Each structure stands twice: as C-alpha cells, then as structure tokens.
Amino acid sequence: MKYDVIVVGSGFAGSVLARKFADDNKKVLIYEKRPHIAGNMYEETINGIRVHKYGPHIFHTNNAKVMDFLKQYGQWYFYEHKVLGKINNVLVPIPFNFKSLELLYNQNEAEEIKAKLLKRYKGLPKVSILDLINEKDPVIKKFGKFVYKNVFENYTAKQWNIPISEIDKSVINRVPVILGYDDRYFQDKYQYMPKLGYTKLFEQLLDSKNITIKLATDALQDITIDNNKIYVKNKEFNGIVIYTGEIDELFNYRFNALPYRSLDLVFENCNMSYYQPSAVVNYPNEEKYTRITEFKYFSNQLIDNNTIILKEYSKKYDYKDVKCIPYYAIISDENIQQYNKIMNWLKVYLIYICVVD
Ligand SMILES: Cc1cc2nc3c(=O)[nH]c(=O)nc-3n(C[C@H](O)[C@H](O)[C@H](O)COP(=O)(O)OP(=O)(O)OC[C@H]3O[C@@H](n4cnc5c(N)ncnc54)[C@H](O)[C@@H]3O)c2cc1C
Structure with missing residues (x-):
C-alpha cells in the first residue's frame, strides 16, 4: 500500500492527526516504538483494575470542539480531579485553598489571612504564590512564604533535582492559591474520563481502514532526513510526515540532548x-x-x-538508556534557547510548522 501520510507515535497527538487524515481519505502509516498504542495515556488492567501505566492522566479542556471530536470515539463520564497534599502530617487540598488554610492555621490566624486575601484580591478566583511572596502586607507575605516552602519548594527540589534558584519563574508563577473553597485540581469547562479507559478510546480512534499501525518499530530506523528530503527505507517520501517523538532524538542529538x-x-x-x-x-x-x-x-x-x-x-533521565522515558522537559532559559535552536533549524531547512485546527 502506498501511504500519503506517515505518523511517528500513537499518543494523543499522533492518533488524533492520523484519524483526521484517514477521514480525509488519506492512507496513513503509524510507527510506534512501544508494543502498544496510546503513548503515555496507555492503560492496562491489573487484578481487574485499570491502571495508567505511565502515570496518572486526567482529561480536561475548555475547547468544545476537542470534546465533541473525542465523544465520537467512546462514552465519557464526568470526573473532577481532586488532589490532597501531606503538609505537617495533615492532608489538605492542593492547590492550596481556604480549606487548606483552616486545616493548618489556628482559627484566628486563618480568619485574618482569608479576610486580607479577599480584600487585596477582590473578585479574583486565584492568585499566584509568586504574587503573594512579593506582597507588602506582612501577613500575606508570610502566608505566601509558608505555602511556597511547604507546597512548592521541597516538592520542586525532589521533582527536578536542581536548586530552586534555577527553576524558571514561569513554573513558580503557575502555582496558585485558590481564593475560596474550590478544591478541584482543574477549573476547565470539560472534565471527563473515558468510560472504558484510554486504551479503548485510542483503539476506536485508530479504527479506520485507512490506518495501518506498525507497533514495536522505531521510525528512525526506517526514516532518514538528508538534504531537505525525507527518505523511508532509502526511498524518497513525498507525503506528509508527522513526528511526535522527542525533537532532539529526531536529529540524532546533533544539537546535544535536551534535558x-x-x-x-x-x-x-x-x-x-x-x-x-x-x-x-x-x-x-x-x-x-x-x-x-x-x-x-x-x-x-x-x-x-x-x-x-x-x-x-x-x-x-539518560537518553542513552533505551528503557528510560523522558517524562518531563526541564524548562529553563538555557534549555528553551537550545530547543529554539533546533526549531529554527527545522523551519529554515526542512519543514514548515503548521497548526492543525
Ligand atoms: C506522569 C505524567 C502525567 C501526565 N498527566 C497528564 C494529565 O493528567 N493530563 C494531560 O492532559 N496531560 C498529562 N500529561 C502529559 C501527557 O503525557 C500528554 O498530554 C499526552 O500523553 C501527550 O501525547 P503525545 O502524543 O504528545 O505524546 P506521548 O503520549 O508521549 O506519545 C508519543 C508516542 O510517540 C512514540 N514515539 C516516539 N518516538 C518514536 C519513534 N522514533 N518511532 C516510533 N514511535 C515513537 C512514543 O513511544 C509514544 O508512544 C502527563 C505527562 C506525564 C509524564
């Protein structure tokens, strides 16, 4: 079969695009290096319970078009994610909210902090801990430092294993304190989980006569890029190639490995x-x-x-160890520059980047 489109990776990005092209009557070949579809959203049943093999994945979006598209491939049920955090031996809602405050402070202190927050940030649903720390009011500032230290600082050091000073400010800026009792982890309009699980959802998504899937096959064994041209098994390929793997791996780490x-x-x-x-x-x-x-x-x-x-x-993460999975990109000025270098090279020499609606 001659293919019009090659998709590398069967995660959410690859599978949705494969389906879109297949519905446009294009013949699509998907390469997936793992022995299963669904990328990091893959689920397996162990002792009768569905588990997310690559860590917990919760679906949420504000985009009605995205939700409508996905509803075509299975039923969904309403699920609002809730997270607790163990702080001073107490389980409190995360993101930190007024309930967390009441569980960790004595009643008078909690009332004073809540009143000050409500007055200072009147009408806002949440505030970043960075803003709290930079406040002039000593009560708000002290509270901000408490949340920073107990919710963010050690967790971040554990997660990223780099000094907190090297963490990009945008990461700190994304950590909110909720100014009320909303204890949902996400505030998106659409929060659902697939009724039969993600793997089943992906099976339905990829169920098209126009889609062929090669599992347990590293696309980079077959695909080469040379002189602005893409070759598949040494033959020039003039169709579309969608690549959803790691960008540094695509060029065999010629710009060094991204961390x-x-x-x-x-x-x-x-x-x-x-x-x-x-x-x-x-x-x-x-x-x-x-x-x-x-x-x-x-x-x-x-x-x-x-x-x-x-x-x-x-x-x-060690990119030389094939079993090691690069779960989280480390965001810092230096790493963003490195990433942009690769993307600029891509834009100039090879492919134009498109946004698919
Ligand atoms: C622990 C964790 C929790 C997360 N939780 C959430 C969440 O709750 N909600 C959320 O929206 N997002 C979450 N994410 C992000 C989430 O993983 C993505 O939203 C989604 O899985 C990304 O899909 P993707 O297709 O871009 O990538 P992936 O799911 O990683 O899929 C890429 C696929 O490409 C394959 N591939 C790569 N290179 C090649 C190659 N050379 N040849 C063949 N195949 C290749 C890989 O094997 C993989 O299957 C989480 C991420 C992690 C790490």
Whole structure:
C-alpha cells in the first residue's frame, strides 16, 4: 500500500492527526516504538483494575470542539480531579485553598489571612504564590512564604533535582492559591474520563481502514532526513510526515540532548477497598516519592478489598538508556534557547510548522 501520510507515535497527538487524515481519505502509516498504542495515556488492567501505566492522566479542556471530536470515539463520564497534599502530617487540598488554610492555621490566624486575601484580591478566583511572596502586607507575605516552602519548594527540589534558584519563574508563577473553597485540581469547562479507559478510546480512534499501525518499530530506523528530503527505507517520501517523538532524538542529538526528568513508577496491590481519601495525594516534603495515585478513583470500578496504587519517584533521565522515558522537559532559559535552536533549524531547512485546527 502506498501511504500519503506517515505518523511517528500513537499518543494523543499522533492518533488524533492520523484519524483526521484517514477521514480525509488519506492512507496513513503509524510507527510506534512501544508494543502498544496510546503513548503515555496507555492503560492496562491489573487484578481487574485499570491502571495508567505511565502515570496518572486526567482529561480536561475548555475547547468544545476537542470534546465533541473525542465523544465520537467512546462514552465519557464526568470526573473532577481532586488532589490532597501531606503538609505537617495533615492532608489538605492542593492547590492550596481556604480549606487548606483552616486545616493548618489556628482559627484566628486563618480568619485574618482569608479576610486580607479577599480584600487585596477582590473578585479574583486565584492568585499566584509568586504574587503573594512579593506582597507588602506582612501577613500575606508570610502566608505566601509558608505555602511556597511547604507546597512548592521541597516538592520542586525532589521533582527536578536542581536548586530552586534555577527553576524558571514561569513554573513558580503557575502555582496558585485558590481564593475560596474550590478544591478541584482543574477549573476547565470539560472534565471527563473515558468510560472504558484510554486504551479503548485510542483503539476506536485508530479504527479506520485507512490506518495501518506498525507497533514495536522505531521510525528512525526506517526514516532518514538528508538534504531537505525525507527518505523511508532509502526511498524518497513525498507525503506528509508527522513526528511526535522527542525533537532532539529526531536529529540524532546533533544539537546535544535536551534535558528531561524521568520517573520510577512503582505499582503496589493493596488488599483493602481504598488506600487513600482521593485519587492523588502529593508528598511535598519528607517522603522520597512525590505522589501516590489510586486508580479506582479514575475508573469508577466498584471492587472490594483490592486496590492498586502508584508511587512516583523522580529520577535522572539518560537518553542513552533505551528503557528510560523522558517524562518531563526541564524548562529553563538555557534549555528553551537550545530547543529554539533546533526549531529554527527545522523551519529554515526542512519543514514548515503548521497548526492543525
Ligand atoms: C506522569 C505524567 C502525567 C501526565 N498527566 C497528564 C494529565 O493528567 N493530563 C494531560 O492532559 N496531560 C498529562 N500529561 C502529559 C501527557 O503525557 C500528554 O498530554 C499526552 O500523553 C501527550 O501525547 P503525545 O502524543 O504528545 O505524546 P506521548 O503520549 O508521549 O506519545 C508519543 C508516542 O510517540 C512514540 N514515539 C516516539 N518516538 C518514536 C519513534 N522514533 N518511532 C516510533 N514511535 C515513537 C512514543 O513511544 C509514544 O508512544 C502527563 C505527562 C506525564 C509524564
């Protein structure tokens, strides 16, 4: 079969684009180097419970078009994600909200801080901890420092293993304090989980006569780029190539490897109905792991005396180790520059970057 489009990677990005092209009557070939589809959203059933093999994935969007598109490929159920964090041995809502404040401060202090926050940020649903720390009012500033230290500082050091001073300000700026009692982790309009799980959703998405999938196949074994041209198995390919893998790997690290963090994911089966009071509990401080996920909260499966949890340990990423997965890009000025260098090279020499609506 002659292909019009080659898609590298069967995660969300690759699978959605493959489907769009297939519906346009294009013949699509997907290369996937893992032995399964769905990328990092892949789910597997262990002891009757669906688990997210690459860490917890929660779907949320404000875009009605995205939601309508995905609804064509399976049923969804309403799911609002809630996260708790262990701070001073108390489980409090994360992002930090007024309930967290009341659980960690005495009543008088909590009332004073809440009143000051409401007056200072009147009408706003949330405020960044960076703004709180930079406040003049000593009560607000002290509270900001408390949240920064207990929710953000140690967690960030654990997660990224670099001095806090090297963390990009944009990361700190994204950490909010909710000015009220909303304890949802996301505020998006559409928050749903696929009823039969992500793997089933991807199976439906890729179920088209125009799509062929090659699993357990590294596309870069077949595809080469030379002199502004793309070759597949040494024959020039004039169709469209969508690449959703790591950008530095595409050019065989000729611009050096971009830095990422990886994870050790440790799954445990527990003989109890529920292990913890919410889907995710963050451990910002004492413990070596960063968070524990309990999957039954996602899948809505009613199973007694059995539950599966996942402990996540952040670790160094080594691009030479094929088993090591680059989960999180490390964002810093230097790394953004490095990334832009690759993207500029791409734009000038090879492909134009397009946004697909
Ligand atoms: C722990 C964790 C939790 C996350 N939680 C959320 C969340 O709750 N909500 C959310 O929206 N997002 C979350 N994300 C981000 C999430 O992973 C993405 O939204 C989504 O999975 C990205 O899809 P993708 O297709 O871009 O990448 P991926 O899912 O990574 O898919 C890329 C695929 O390309 C394949 N591939 C790469 N190179 C090649 C090659 N050379 N040849 C063949 N195949 C190749 C890979 O094997 C992979 O299957 C999370 C990320 C992590 C790491």
